[in-house]
Amino acid sequence: MTVLTSMQNQPLVAPNNSPMPDNIPGPSFRPLYDQIKILLTQSLIAGEWKPGEAIPSEMDLAARYQVSQGTVRKAIDALAGDNILIRRQGKGTFVATHTEPKHQYRFLRIIPDKGSKDKVHPTTNFIDVKRGKASAEVARALDLKVGAPVTALRRVLVFAGTPIILDEIVLSSVLFPNLTLEKISESRGSIYSFLETGYGLRMIRAEERLRAMAADAAAAAYLLVAEGTPLLCVDRIAFTYGDKPVEWRRGLCLTDGYSYYNELA
Amino acid sequence: MTVLTSMQNQPLVAPNNSPMPDNIPGPSFRPLYDQIKILLTQSLIAGEWKPGEAIPSEMDLAARYQVSQGTVRKAIDALAGDNILIRRQGKGTFVATHTEPKHQYRFLRIIPDKGSKDKVHPTTNFIDVKRGKASAEVARALDLKVGAPVTALRRVLVFAGTPIILDEIVLSSVLFPNLTLEKISESRGSIYSFLETGYGLRMIRAEERLRAMAADAAAAAYLLVAEGTPLLCVDRIAFTYGDKPVEWRRGLCLTDGYSYYNELA
DNA sequence: GAGTGGTCTAGACCACCCC
DNA sequence: GGGTGGTCTAGACCACTCT
Numbered sequence: 001m002t003v004l005t006s007m008q009n010q011p012l013v014a015p016n017n018s019p020m021p022d023n024i025p026g027p028s029f030r031p032l033y034d035q036i037k038i039l040l041t042q043s044l045i046a047g048e049w050k051p052g053e054a055i056p057s058e059m060d061l062a063a064r065y066q067v068s069q070g071t072v073r074k075a076i077d078a079l080a081g082d083n084i085l086i087r088r089q090g091k092g093t094f095v096a097t098h099t100e101p102k103h104q105y106r107f108l109r110i111i112p113d114k115g116s117k118d119k120v121h122p123t124t125n126f127i128d129v130k131r132g133k134a135s136a137e138v139a140r141a142l143d144l145k146v147g148a149p150v151t152a153l154r155r156v157l158v159f160a161g162t163p164i165i166l167d168e169i170v171l172s173s174v175l176f177p178n179l180t181l182e183k184i185s186e187s188r189g190s191i192y193s194f195l196e197t198g199y200g201l202r203m204i205r206a207e208e209r210l211r212a213m214a215a216d217a218a219a220a221a222y223l224l225v226a227e228g229t230p231l232l233c234v235d236r237i238a239f240t241y242g243d244k245p246v247e248w249r250r251g252l253c254l255t256d257g258y259s260y261y262n263e264l265a
Numbered sequence: 266m267t268v269l270t271s272m273q274n275q276p277l278v279a280p281n282n283s284p285m286p287d288n289i290p291g292p293s294f295r296p297l298y299d300q301i302k303i304l305l306t307q308s309l310i311a312g313e314w315k316p317g318e319a320i321p322s323e324m325d326l327a328a329r330y331q332v333s334q335g336t337v338r339k340a341i342d343a344l345a346g347d348n349i350l351i352r353r354q355g356k357g358t359f360v361a362t363h364t365e366p367k368h369q370y371r372f373l374r375i376i377p378d379k380g381s382k383d384k385v386h387p388t389t390n391f392i393d394v395k396r397g398k399a400s401a402e403v404a405r406a407l408d409l410k411v412g413a414p415v416t417a418l419r420r421v422l423v424f425a426g427t428p429i430i431l432d433e434i435v436l437s438s439v440l441f442p443n444l445t446l447e448k449i450s451e452s453r454g455s456i457y458s459f460l461e462t463g464y465g466l467r468m469i470r471a472e473e474r475l476r477a478m479a480a481d482a483a484a485a486a487y488l489l490v491a492e493g494t495p496l497l498c499v500d501r502i503a504f505t506y507g508d509k510p511v512e513w514r515r516g517l518c519l520t521d522g523y524s525y526y527n528e529l530a
Numbered sequence: 531g532a533g534t535g536g537t538c539t540a541g542a543c544c545a546c547c548c549c
Numbered sequence: 550g551g552g553t554g555g556t557c558t559a560g561a562c563c564a565c566t567c568t
Contacts, residue, residue, distance in 0.1 A: 029544095029545080057535080058534080058535070059533095059534090073535090073536090076535095087534095087535065088534085088535080089534070089535045090534055090535065090536095091533095091534065091535080092533090092534060092535075093534090
């Protein structure tokens, strides 16, 4: 068990009740709730609690870490703010999952221009799944060596009968072995939901870079537009626990009746 | 003074020490810290504390509202999370302002493809300022009547010597009277900083919609590219306190060496 | 009713800033 | 040294969920 160092009050004792050493707070001070947050994250990485499951109650965790409920609370608040945990009053605190309908398209920012800002659930047409080697761009994004084995998936997202997005999704073949079109097609739901249940890897956050570009022949064919049509190019890197990049994706999006919506705070 | 209704404990008393009425919690329960947050926001709207100034200390506010420091703390935490207040340990809590260098380009998401993710500060070339009437699109965005008087400003943002963004910024002439090219040019700093100091209206948040489109003749001329070049079109509505829309803006962005960066959580 | 998260309080002490 | 925000605790009670 890790020994936590508090900022004040009685020194904490490890579960074995050995007295705390004289601990100088150290050069870089870390609040207790931050340390608890890290411990909780480690338990999540270790798979102690799986996506969708409940973690122990605040009182139980407080007892386990020998801190007050309020301190555990603050750690959980932070993780809930990062969409890693979900609190449900009267029921418990749960590990977030992409499988829940509410989080199904958590990272999709394309919405119709007309109507409310409610997200529309598109349908998916898969094109193919291929094995290949990491390009320089993909290698840089996923922290792989150039030429490392990767699996590339292509699909079209159809909104209200109209093909809107052509996605190319690249994953390390080492982390995600034996991906086939069949397995992906069978899995109802989002890619992330499939990766989560199939490989136990949960996407925590993502970075996107957007550009405008002209449709090439392939994109034009899949999106049923003329070559040269301006498309929104959305490059995404998605990360699991520990800021480890595990997915590279390029979406080419027809912004005709649809747009990329973003809130700035 | 507003009477706050607590969820528990002794009923609170108004400053005049009149006893609280028997208050049924009511159909929709509101935590105390939420009510405090609203009161603080109202004070901000009323201009009780101006941008850049310090608000009273947590202890003072706790005394003013007759609640504990912890409750005030939670209200301030929420406002700080919304970038409306800024906490500075040892100094106090301050009203956020666009004038600080750190928040100068708070809403600008265009960054260079190469190099770190540090923001680059562009230089501004103003084109013109014109009076006009609100189009249907602007009227809808700013909650005005079609044809209402508006002031439109155009400018080019230059990154490292290259013109990258052509902006058209539309504001209500009623809310922002007597805008002239001279006054804006003189004001060093961002538009929002200028509006804040000149009109006392602070931008709190913004919504953006992104599309890809081909450059028209005007855009091509200002951005020094061929007509038809794919550009990133960024439509923005910016809001002040109370979710009141006060600025409509369309940025046409050359995504050549630069891209729109976004973090998804 | 028991158990969970959510609110609120009161008080102690720490870290930072400035006089 | 005194003020400010930041951390941590202990305890009380409320709101929600399930049984």
